[in-house]
Amino acid sequence: xxxxxxxxxxxxxxxxxxxxxxxxxxxxxxxxxxxxxxxxxxxxxxxxxxxxxxxxxxxxxxxxxxxxxxxxxxxxxxxxxxxxxxxxxxxxxxxxxxxxxxxxxxxxxxxxxxxxxxxxxxxxxxxxxxxxxxxxxxxxxxxxxxxxxxxxxxxxxxxxxxxxxxxxxxxxxxxxxxxxxxxxxxxxxxxxxxxxxxxxxxxxxxxxxxxxxxxxxxxxxxxxxxxxxxxxxxxxxxxxxxxxxxxxxxxxxxxxxxxxxxxxxxxxxxxxxxxxxxxxxxxxxxxxxxxxxxxxxxxxxxxxxxxxxxxxxxxxxxxxxxxxxxxxxxxxxxxxxxxxxxxxxxxxxxxxxxxxxxxxxxxxxxxxxxxxxxxxxxxxxxxxxxxxxxxxxxxxxxxxxxxxx
Ligand code: NAP
Ligand code: MG
Numbered sequence: 001x002x003x004x005x006x007x008x009x010x011x012x013x014x015x016x017x018x019x020x021x022x023x024x025x026x027x028x029x030x031x032x033x034x035x036x037x038x039x040x041x042x043x044x045x046x047x048x049x050x051x052x053x054x055x056x057x058x059x060x061x062x063x064x065x066x067x068x069x070x071x072x073x074x075x076x077x078x079x080x081x082x083x084x085x086x087x088x089x090x091x092x093x094x095x096x097x098x099x100x101x102x103x104x105x106x107x108x109x110x111x112x113x114x115x116x117x118x119x120x121x122x123x124x125x126x127x128x129x130x131x132x133x134x135x136x137x138x139x140x141x142x143x144x145x146x147x148x149x150x151x152x153x154x155x156x157x158x159x160x161x162x163x164x165x166x167x168x169x170x171x172x173x174x175x176x177x178x179x180x181x182x183x184x185x186x187x188x189x190x191x192x193x194x195x196x197x198x199x200x201x202x203x204x205x206x207x208x209x210x211x212x213x214x215x216x217x218x219x220x221x222x223x224x225x226x227x228x229x230x231x232x233x234x235x236x237x238x239x240x241x242x243x244x245x246x247x248x249x250x251x252x253x254x255x256x257x258x259x260x261x262x263x264x265x266x267x268x269x270x271x272x273x274x275x276x277x278x279x280x281x282x283x284x285x286x287x288x289x290x291x292x293x294x295x296x297x298x299x300x301x302x303x304x305x306x307x308x309x310x311x312x313x314x315x316x317x318x319x320x321x322x323x324x325x326x327x328x329x330x331x332x333x334x335x336x337x338x339x340x341x342x343x344x345x346x347x348x349x350x351x352x353x354x355x356x357x358x359x360x361x362x363x364x365x366x367x368x369x370x371x372x373x374x375x376x377x378x379x380x381x382x383x384x385x386x387x388x389x390x391x392x393x394x395x396x397x398x399x400x401x402x403x404x405x
Contacts (some may be wrong), residue, residue: 012039015073017309071337106194111284126263132273193297209253288326305329324372
């Protein structure tokens with residue numbers, strides 16, 4: 001069989017620990033036999049980040065900007081323990097944070113659904129994709145305890161040193177707490193563009209919610225910017241595709257999400273996204289089945305799994321034990337990236353390959369062949385064969401070969 005050709009390179013960002021092992025298995029078994037893989041390779045594994053003083057992370061993000069599409073393996077975000085374990089000269093920042101800052105992107109997370117695993121919310125039939133505005137608000141707030149009685153004020157001094165705004169927050173009659181939050185129009189605009197673009201790309205409705213009835217300036221700003229950008233740039237396209245932009249209050253949104261059947265993108269402010277993404281992913285079943293894509297406002301994509309490097313499994317692997325780590329989300333990172341590369345470059349065969357690869361994964365799971373983490377989640381009465389990672393990948397390969405033949 002002739003291998004499928006690529007024209008533009010895909011940016012490949014390798015990573016750490018168990019996911020690095022799985023990365024190679026996926027390439028060897030599911031990609032290289034079928035595709036003349038053209039990638040620009042960046043090793044974001046911690047030893048290489050240390051060797052290059054993290055330059056490799058920045059270079060990979062610039063390559064992502066240049067070529068438009070990247071696929072990333074999970075990476076270690078160093079903490080104190082990792083600094084010792086890897087003998088690091090510095091506690092290097094999270095690669096995901098660095099890449100997101102350079103691309104100015106928004107992360108979209110969606111679960112992979114299969115028939116034998118039912119979401120905790122019975123009426124959810126299609127994926128719910130959560131988009132989190134990962135900038136500002138409480139995550140960049142300034143706060144302190146108020147020690148004693150006294151007046152707290154909100155003051156703005158313009159760049160010429162003139163105090164142009166002053167408001168009393170509270171006249172404290174006793175000790176308390178105080179917090180100052182901010183966000184920027186530019187960041188909210190980027191978030192809105194990423195969300196509208198991704199809704200069009202995936203032909204799904206977009207929901208957005210804040211608490212603008214209570215927060216008449218702060219949350220209202222989010223609402224108005226989204227509305228303005230929608231009217232100006234996306235309304236016609238949404239109408240053509242028959243998709244909807246739907247704004248409501250956050251508490252109403254939560255109630256509607258629970259009653260819905262899924263199948264839309266839910267754009268969330270930073271804190272809402274932090275909380276709701278954990279709720280939604282848990283209710284859908286497993287972190288190992290959660291995909292993730294970073295989308296920049298001008299349409300650059302970085303695909304990855306939502307989970308980390310699965311350290312506990314890696315330590316067992318190093319001891320020579322077989323592990324049953326689930327490669328689904330990492331395979332979908334590759335299929336997502338290859339599909340997008342194919343769509344941009346007009347390579348129908350590559351798009352078709354990505355679709356067949358995903359279908360082969362689903363078929364394998366529907367045949368009851370799965371990794372250990374999923375076995376406990378399937379509905380009663382499903383007959384399952386619990387396999388290790390390589391056996392699972394080989395079972396996918398068999399089905400993929402049949403589809404491509
Ligand atoms: P994790 O790697 O996601 O793993 C947490 C636990 O979830 C695992 O121990 C495992 O549970 C289960 N799990 C996750 N993915 C799985 C899979 N594919 N198959 C089967 N089980 C899976 O999170 P972590 O242990 O908190 O973090 C490990 C490292 O990953 C850290 O260094 C962190 O910095 C990094 N991290 C990176 C990213 C990223 O690059 N995007 C994201 C998150 C974390 P059992 O052990 O019970 O089987
Ligand atoms: Mg969280």
